[in-house]
Amino acid sequence: MTSTQARHTRRAVLQSAVDAGSRCATADPDLFFRADDEGLAAWRARRTEAISLCTGCPVRAACEELALRDGDGRPDADEMVRAGLTGRELAAGRAAHAERLAAAVDADRDTEGRQLDTLTTRLHTEAGTNPDSNRNGGVRSMAARTAAQNDRLIALAAQIRQIRTDRRARAGWGVAA
Ligand code: SF4
Structure with missing residues (x-):
């Protein structure tokens, strides 16, 4: 590294x-x-x-x-x-430690920014994917695939929300902002 x-x-x-x-x-x-x-x-x-x-x-x-x-x-x-x-x-x-901390905070924000970009792209890609695109498994598998996709979407959205909430809290907007 x-x-x-x-x-x-x-x-x-x-x-x-x-x-x-x-x-x-x-x-x-x-x-x-x-x-x-x-x-x-x-x-x-x-x-x-x-x-x-x-x-x-x-x-x-x-x-x-x-x-x-x-x-x-x-x-x-x-x-x-x-x-x-x-x-x-x-x-x-x-x-x-103002100078060192300013650089550290910038690095933190860069990292979060990249994470947000990656997670947002994955969320959009996942949301645009048809869970029914592979029908080989029949109706039951299709339902399972849809449920699994929903779980992935919820998890991605939760990660994005957590990063944004943390950023807002640090900016003094409060957790619920
Ligand atoms: S605030 Fe909690 S984590 Fe931080 S030093 Fe105190 S006990 Fe440890």
Whole structure:
């Protein structure tokens, strides 16, 4: 694999590591985020708990790199914890590594763009294919082929939707946007 290819697949590698090894997989996601009306004392207690959970997490480095690439944290708000860092600490990390992160985020977007192109082409090709084009198996096989094609279409559409949802979430549009 070339260094360019490695850059383009880095995000997926980081995400796989976090998915496989995170200590917070079964934790309440609300632990990591301050509620809109939450007082500082209550948030501080939860923030400490969240940071403790991250301490010793085997994928903390990967989690931090993803958080930086995702643009998590704001310099002017104490509202979250990710990778054992507060939002302000993440914002400071982003500022300190701005040039490297900009290149990494570009590589991530290139990769997603290619994935979207490939998946969209496969979806259109699949949708334009007649599942009944091979009748050798009879009516029952035709039904099975149609069902299998529907499953493939649903899976492709789900992959496309997931990539778009992730991109929107990172852009601050929210998961449901
Ligand atoms: S470092 Fe913290 S937020 Fe990141 S995966 Fe581990 S426990 Fe979860």
